[in-house]
Amino acid sequence: MCHHAHRAFICLTGFLTYYAVCGEPRDVETSRHSNTRWTAASFPNPQVEVEKCGRREKSSICDPSGIISEISANVVQGAINAIHKDTGFQVAVALLGRTRRGDNRGAEEMSRGLHDSWGVGEKDKNNGVLFLLAKYDRQLYISTGKGALKQLPNDALDKIIARAKPQLREEKYDKAVEQVVDDIGAALGGEVLPEVKTESEGNNGWGVSAVGAAILLYFAGIAKSGWDRHTFVRQYRQATAHLESLHTARRRAGGPGSYVSTSCPICLQDFPPSPPPRCEPSLSPDRAPDMMEAALLTSEQDARRTPGEMVPVTISCGHMYCENCILNWMRQCSSSPTCPICRARISEAPQRGGQPHGHSRERQPSRSQMDFQPELAYRLGRLNFFYPRIVTPMLVERWSHHSFQHPFVDDFAYQNIRSEYTSYTTSSHSHGGSLSASHSFGGGSSMGGGGSGGSW
Ligand SMILES: [Zn+2]
Numbered sequence: 010m011c012h013h014a015h016r017a018f019i020c021l022t023g024f025l026t027y028y029a030v031c032g033e034p035r036d037v038e039t040s041r042h043s044n045t046r047w048t049a050a051s052f053p054n055p056q057v058e059v060e061k062c063g064r065r066e067k068s069s070i071c072d073p074s075g076i077i078s079e080i081s082a083n084v085v086q087g088a089i090n091a092i093h094k095d096t097g098f099q100v101a102v103a104l105l106g107r108t109r110r111g112d113n114r115g116a117e118e119m120s121r122g123l124h125d126s127w128g129v130g131e132k133d134k135n136n137g138v139l140f141l142l143a144k145y146d147r148q149l150y151i152s153t154g155k156g157a158l159k160q161l162p163n164d165a166l167d168k169i170i171a172r173a174k175p176q177l178r179e180e181k182y183d184k185a186v187e188q189v190v191d192d193i194g195a196a197l198g199g200e201v202l203p204e205v206k207t208e209s210e211g212n213n214g215w216g217v218s219a220v221g222a223a224i225l226l227y228f229a230g231i232a233k234s235g236w237d238r239h240t241f242v243r244q245y246r247q248a249t250a251h252l253e254s255l256h257t258a259r260r261r262a263g264g265p266g267s268y269v270s271t272s273c274p275i276c277l278q279d280f281p282p283s284p285p286p287r288c289e290p291s292l293s294p295d296r297a298p299d300m301m302e303a304a305l306l307t308s309e310q311d312a313r314r315t316p317g318e319m320v321p322v323t324i325s326c327g328h329m330y331c332e333n334c335i336l337n338w339m340r341q342c343s344s345s346p347t348c349p350i351c352r353a354r355i356s357e358a359p360q361r362g363g364q365p366h367g368h369s370r371e372r373q374p375s376r377s378q379m380d381f382q383p384e385l386a387y388r389l390g391r392l393n394f395f396y397p398r399i400v401t402p403m404l405v406e407r408w409s410h411h412s413f414q415h416p417f418v419d420d421f422a423y424q425n426i427r428s429e430y431t432s433y434t435t436s437s438h439s440h441g442g443s444l445s446a447s448h449s450f451g452g453g454s455s456m457g458g459g460g461s462g463g464s465w
């Protein structure tokens with residue numbers, strides 16, 4: 010008993026430190042492009058060559074080699090859309106392995122070239138910003154149009170680049186790219202950039218103890234800087250959307266029909282609209298199959314699927330996850346993996362598709378008989394993990410209770426969060442536009458603008 014509890018704990022902590030597994034870089038694509046030496050002319054345009062850019066729809070991000078995860082790319086796109094809505098500026102992101110020159114001039118030339126050929130910013134205002142990162146060259150460059158010079162002078166760019174370097178040195182590309190775009194957004198919104206510590210101070214600063222970190226967070230909470238506000242606004246928008254769909258899922262689960270998961274409980278990313286029917290290899294029921302082997306085999310057979318595509322799978326207890334997340338979870342706990350939600354032992358390889366099927370059908374509860382509550386509580390926990398300042402532990406506890414059935418975002422306990430959000434956003438100028446849909450570039454150029462780069 011104790012042994013099991015201990016193992017589950019290791020499982021959980023191991024997984025939490027490795028949470029970003031679901032959108033893990035697309036290996037096939039990475040190997041295909043790792044040696045490509047890009048130029049502005051050969052690099053795809055995310056408004057035109059959507060798939061080549063590793064995206065599912067027109068966007069402002071092109072990442073053919075999968076430098077950042079899909080989750081992170083979605084977060085960055087959300088931030089870019091919010092920047093456009095709040096300030097009118099257009100931001101584009103180009104992520105690649107190498108430029109043809111491979112040095113800082115190469116990064117500068119390519120980002121100016123893309124800025125102009127994509128037409129980032131409105132034509133008459135030149136209010137565009139292009140951020141380029143060349144992973145294997147270890148170069149980054151931010152190019153600004155003339156209309157962005159006031160908000161983003163070169164010394165501000167230098168600060169943004171300096172802030173990203175520690176993350177890049179630790180190869181945290183997701184976090185680095187998210188931070189650069191957040192920082193660009195904050196500066197464009199007229200917020201004052203914090204002073205950057207020197208390299209040695211910065212390194213010591215990151216080595217703070219847990220107590221030190223807690224104290225820092227405490228003070229950050231009191232003296233909310235512009236940077237905190239920007240993160241808060243982004244987290245609020247995303248968490249609120251998740252909470253609304255979670256409420257909808259709960260209402261469906263309570264109704265007469267069976268509930269169908271439409272997103273992965275671990276990474277919270279949506280499943281693709283309708284997974285095509287698949288032919289599964291049959292596993293002999295009297296032979297204990299090697300679960301990982303079977304699962305990995307299926308995964309190899311399907312290696313040709315679209316990069317970054319979500320594949321929903323159902324595990325033996327009936328809970329659904331995306332394949333990447335659950336396989337990574339199982340790798341963490343390979344000796345005796347259990348369902349992250351209900352803790353039932355995972356007794357066979359995850360089955361692709363939305364419904365339990367195969368020889369084990371009779372043993373599985375139907376989705377309508379399954380209690381949604383444990384999944385609800387688990388998902389709230391994940392929301393706390395991704396959006397700690399919005400979905401607080403207090404809210405997780407309150408909302409996980411069976412008796413709480415109201416829409417989460419209407420709960421009075423959420424109103425403090427909502428009014429904080431409103432206080433940050435009502436003063437900002439609105440330029441219309443939707444948060445979810447990506448805007449098109451407006452034909453702006455980098456002519457007469459600024460720019461700054463650096464290596465790490
Ligand atoms: Zn997932």
Ligand SMILES: [Zn+2]
Binds near residue numbers: 326327328348350351
């Ligand atoms: Zn389960």
